Amino acid sequence: MAKFEPIKGGYVYLTVEDIEYRVYYEEAGQGIPLIVGHTAGSDGRQYRHLLNDEEVTSRYRVISFDLPFHGKSLPPHGDKWWTREYNMTKSRMMAFPNALSEALELDRPVYMGSSMGGHLAIDLASNFNDRYRATISVEGALRSAAEYVEVGMDGIRREFDNPNVSRTSTGAAMMLNISPYSPEENVREIQWEYQCGGPGVFAGDLYYYYYDHNVSPEEAAAIDTSKCMLYFLTGEYDPNTSPADTKEAANLVKGSKFWEMPKLGHFPVTENYDEFRKFLLPILEEIEGKSA
Amino acid sequence: MRDFAQVLQTATQDFEFNREMRYYTGNLHVAIGDKAWLAAYDDGKFLSVEPSGTDPQGAAIWIKGTEEQWKDMTAEYPRPFFQSLQSSSAKHGVLLSNTHQLYAYLPALNRLMQIFRQLNREGA
Numbered sequence: 401m402a403k404f405e406p407i408k409g410g411y412v413y414l415t416v417e418d419i420e421y422r423v424y425y426e427e428a429g430q431g432i433p434l435i436v437g438h439t440a441g442s443d444g445r446q447y448r449h450l451l452n453d454e455e456v457t458s459r460y461r462v463i464s465f466d467l468p469f470h471g472k473s474l475p476p477h478g479d480k481w482w483t484r485e486y487n488m489t490k491s492r493m494m495a496f497p498n499a500l501s502e503a504l505e506l507d508r509p510v511y512m513g514s515s516m517g518g519h520l521a522i523d524l525a526s527n528f529n530d531r532y533r534a535t536i537s538v539e540g541a542l543r544s545a546a547e548y549v550e551v552g553m554d555g556i557r558r559e560f561d562n563p564n565v566s567r568t569s570t571g572a573a574m575m576l577n578i579s580p581y582s583p584e585e586n587v588r589e590i591q592w593e594y595q596c597g598g599p600g601v602f603a604g605d606l607y608y609y610y611y612d613h614n615v616s617p618e619e620a621a622a623i624d625t626s627k628c629m630l631y632f633l634t635g636e637y638d639p640n641t642s643p644a645d646t647k648e649a650a651n652l653v654k655g656s657k658f659w660e661m662p663k664l665g666h667f668p669v670t671e672n673y674d675e676f677r678k679f680l681l682p683i684l685e686e687i688e689g690k691s692a
Numbered sequence: 693m694r695d696f697a698q699v700l701q702t703a704t705q706d707f708e709f710n711r712e713m714r715y716y717t718g719n720l721h722v723a724i725g726d727k728a729w730l731a732a733y734d735d736g737k738f739l740s741v742e743p744s745g746t747d748p749q750g751a752a753i754w755i756k757g758t759e760e761q762w763k764d765m766t767a768e769y770p771r772p773f774f775q776s777l778q779s780s781s782a783k784h785g786v787l788l789s790n791t792h793q794l795y796a797y798l799p800a801l802n803r804l805m806q807i808f809r810q811l812n813r814e815g816a
Contacts, residue, residue, distance in 0.1 A: 564792035
């Protein structure tokens with residue numbers, strides 16, 4: 401007997417900043433909509449374990465999407481994208497889940513993202529609290545760690561967008577973010593996903609991750625968690641946004657909740673989903689309770 | 693601290709390490725405290741490894757750390773953020789060459805560190 405997963409995929413056309421994009425998304429389950437956003441340079445495959453988690457999908461309609469230039473979302477037709485450097489910006493990062501939510505006619509979805517998606521969860525809670533009932537920032541912070549920010553875009557492109565260096569090395573570099581406790585087959589899967597990325601896309605995504613996402617203490621303090629609850633989850637082994645970095649943000653956002661996840665790294669959703677879900681399920685239960 | 697030449701000799705028997713070193717021509721220099729080793733490769737083929745001074749001597753790929761840093765990096769479960777060469781460099785001051793070759797051969801270096809940990813675990 402053949403084995404199937406409950407995940408269904410499709411394409412939706414989204415117009416962002418006057419450019420029409422053909423965007424791939426996958427979904428499973430029914431109930432409260434939960435949009436999930438992937439990390440820089442990767443794609444929605446990171447959420448395959450979550451999409452197969454019946455304890456979640458019995459209550460939530462989980463929607464994972466590939467940002468344009470990532471995964472199965474090709475660069476846009478009708479736009480000469482090859483004539484300029486790819487860089488992801490904060491406005492565009494926020495626009496894609498907003499456009500997806502509108503296109504799928506979702507009613508105040510929950511947004512959860514990891515890494516740059518985790519940063520985005522904060523930006524959405526700050527700028528679009530009328531559109532989301534809650535956001536979950538996985539590995540997010542006010543800004544990324546200074547040691548990496550100080551490298552600058554030239555240094556980032558030297559490592560991650562360099563003709564002398566293959567995509568294999570981008571996957572290898574992700575070891576810096578991964579917990580030594582994570583099962584090796586999951587580590588290799590994360591690396592594989594990074595090795596599959598488009599040229600220059602990971603480096604360009606880091607423009608948002610390291611520079612365009614930069615939340616001031618005043619902005620963080622102004623986030624209204626009574627309109628859009630903000631949850632923070634950060635792995636012990638994440639050097640880019642350490643638990644201390646996330647805690648700094650959580651302390652500023654009144655009413656937010658923060659958990660440090662021991663023995664997990666920067667990719668907890670894929671590194672070790674069984675451990676990650678122990679933190680996620682109570683959050684989803686709380687959101688469900690408030691939504692009743 | 694372990695003799696790095698032994699780690700490299702073990703690595704030459706490893707499929708993944710050999711695959712990831714393919715086409716490398718040049719030197720690999722590793723300094724652990726006041727001890728160091730210089731290895732030579734030609735088109736991916738391991739030629740030699742010898743004790744060396746702690747200066748990288750122009751090697752395109754070099755790693756330099758104190759004995760304490762190496763102990764942390766090669767622990768079975770390193771403490772945060774000694775889990776990789778690059779996080780050890782950014783967060784704990786381990787020094788790495790900033791060259792195309794270091795980035796290009798990072799998959800091989802990751803595997804080398806795994807082998808180092810494995811030898812420690814086995815007490816070999």
